[in-house]
Amino acid sequence: xxxxxxxxxxxxxxxxxxxxxxxxxxxxxxxxxxxxxxxxxxxxxxxxxxxxxxxxxxxxxxxxxxxxxxxxxxxxxxxxxxxxxxxxxxxxxxxxxxxxxxxxxxxxxxxxxxxxxxxxxxxxxxxxxxxxxxxxxxxxxxxxxxxxxxxxxxxxxxxxxxxxxxxxxxxxxxxxxxxxxxxxxxxxxxxxxxxxxxxxxxx
Amino acid sequence: xxxxxxxxxxxxxxxxxxxxxxxxxxxxxxxxxxxxxxxxxxxxxxxxxxxxxxxxxxxxxxxxxxxxxxxxxxxxxxxxxxxxxxxxxxxxxxxxxxxxxxxxxxxxxxxxxxxxxxxxxxxxxxxxxxxxxxxxxxxxxxxxxxxxxxxxxxxxxxxxxxxxxxxxxxxxxxxxxxxxxxxxxxxxxxxxxxxxxxxxxxx
DNA sequence: ATTGACATGAGACAAATGCCTCATTAGAAT
DNA sequence: ATTCTAATGAGGCATTTGTCTCATGTCAAT
Numbered sequence: 527x528x529x530x531x532x533x534x535x536x537x538x539x540x541x542x543x544x545x546x547x548x549x550x551x552x553x554x555x556x557x558x559x560x561x562x563x564x565x566x567x568x569x570x571x572x573x574x575x576x577x578x579x580x581x582x583x584x585x586x587x588x589x590x591x592x593x594x595x596x597x598x599x600x601x602x603x604x605x606x607x608x609x610x611x612x613x614x615x616x617x618x619x620x621x622x623x624x625x626x627x628x629x630x631x632x633x634x635x636x637x638x639x640x641x642x643x644x645x646x647x648x649x650x651x652x653x654x655x656x657x658x659x660x661x662x663x664x665x666x667x668x669x670x671x672x673x674x675x676x677x678x679x680x681x682x683x684x685x686x687x688x689x690x691x692x693x694x695x696x697x698x699x700x701x702x703x704x705x706x707x708x709x710x711x712x713x714x715x716x717x718x719x720x721x722x723x724x725x726x727x728x729x
Numbered sequence: 730x731x732x733x734x735x736x737x738x739x740x741x742x743x744x745x746x747x748x749x750x751x752x753x754x755x756x757x758x759x760x761x762x763x764x765x766x767x768x769x770x771x772x773x774x775x776x777x778x779x780x781x782x783x784x785x786x787x788x789x790x791x792x793x794x795x796x797x798x799x800x801x802x803x804x805x806x807x808x809x810x811x812x813x814x815x816x817x818x819x820x821x822x823x824x825x826x827x828x829x830x831x832x833x834x835x836x837x838x839x840x841x842x843x844x845x846x847x848x849x850x851x852x853x854x855x856x857x858x859x860x861x862x863x864x865x866x867x868x869x870x871x872x873x874x875x876x877x878x879x880x881x882x883x884x885x886x887x888x889x890x891x892x893x894x895x896x897x898x899x900x901x902x903x904x905x906x907x908x909x910x911x912x913x914x915x916x917x918x919x920x921x922x923x924x925x926x927x928x929x930x931x932x
Numbered sequence: 933a934t935t936g937a938c939a940t941g942a943g944a945c946a947a948a949t950g951c952c953t954c955a956t957t958a959g960a961a962t
Numbered sequence: 963a964t965t966c967t968a969a970t971g972a973g974g975c976a977t978t979t980g981t982c983t984c985a986t987g988t989c990a991a992t
Binding site for chain 2: 557558630633634636637638639640641643644655657659660681684685687688689691693694696697698700701702704708711712713715716718719720722723724
Binding site: 731735736737740741744773774775776777780 | 937940942
């Protein structure tokens with residue numbers, strides 16, 4: 527593995543970027559490129575690719591990762607509503623769309639994230655999974671925070687996180703086998719139900 | 730691949746079982762056995778292993794699959810309650826426990842299920858993912874079916890399926906990074922909220 | 933008991949994976 | 963401009979993966 531934070535940052539960033547872009551490009555075209563393909567497309571030697579990524583799976587997963595999910599600020603830029611349900615539906619819409627638009631990458635990413643803890647030596651620290659979901663949920667609820675108690679808010683955010691992320695879309699597709707429209711409908715209903723339940727004084 | 734339903738069913742089932750058992754045994758011991766290891770342990774030639782499973786991933790995933798989740802009948806055997814919330818919590822408890830008890834296998838299984846649609850030739854049929862969740866949810870709601878309209882029932886079942894399965898446990902662990910107790914608490918709250926929302930006349 | 937279809941074992945093969953070393957190159961600091 | 967070090971390229975190596983062929987063994991039906 528190449529050094530992390532000294533020496534030649536530019537060069538390192540460039541080759542890293544080239545590798546990820548090549549991987550993304552090849553995946554967009556067709557199935558599962560080999561590390562050799564990626565390295566060749568990035569005009570980088572195979573050894574160098576292994577210096578940046580522990581294995582081909584990690585490379586592909588990370589290349590799948592730069593699906594740009596809008597952040598909270600841009601998502602709520604022109605939005606004036608205070609209604610948490612409306613704002614949550616905006617979040618769900620954005621995430622849902624990102625998933626269906628980049629479904630193969632999202633699936634690969636999820637698979638990698640889910641098994642990462644297995645392939646590292648036991649007793650070693652598990653790198654935290656990157657998380658775009660909670661900040662968005664939090665931002666959606668921000669204007670209405672006063673409506674909930676602190677514990678209820680936390681509980682609500684966690685429950686919502688079970689519904690709005692990648693996994694929800696995948697479950698709807700693979701387990702429930704329903705189409706996008708119905709999946710969206712189910713989630714919207716659930717979101718509203720949870721928010722309203724959290725609004726109640728207690729329990 | 731070996732024939733599916735003619736010839737010598739006994740022999741086929743035996744070797745298939747031997748392979749799966751060997752894979753399960755080796756996985757229980759340590760990390761990720763190679764197909765060669767599995768074949769050797771099953772006292773079967775490598776070629777034969779490939780005749781039963783398309784690749785090592787499928788073998789390991791299927792070997793992880795025989796985690797016995799109780800079916801609806803045994804789960805509700807001594808149960809007299811009609812309350813759907815209580816019954817749903819029983820289901821959630823059972824599934825949650827099955828996941829945490831066999832976490833590595835469940836993760837492998839999920840990863841395989843999630844990416845299976847990617848590695849098959851495009852345009853080909855996607856084999857349905859096996860589903861233990863909906864029947865259990867359905868059984869939990871069965872005594873209370875009259876309380877819901879048909880559309881509301883469907884919607885409720887789908888929403889619940891987003892919360893109670895494997896994915897929910899994984900999200901709680903990896904994304905929310907909360908412990909089992911809190912995960913259970915969040916899910917119980919969400920389940921109750923959804924059921925009660927579905928009870929209301931409409932919307 | 934014999935036959936015929938079916939399952940298996942043995943081994944060859946190309947490709948991919950991950951790891952390694954050593955020489956060369958390119959960037960950063962002086 | 964020179965120097966030193968970090969990054970790279972080239973290639974080798976052992977292992978694994980997945981596919982194929984052909985000979986052999988074995989089950990089941992007659």
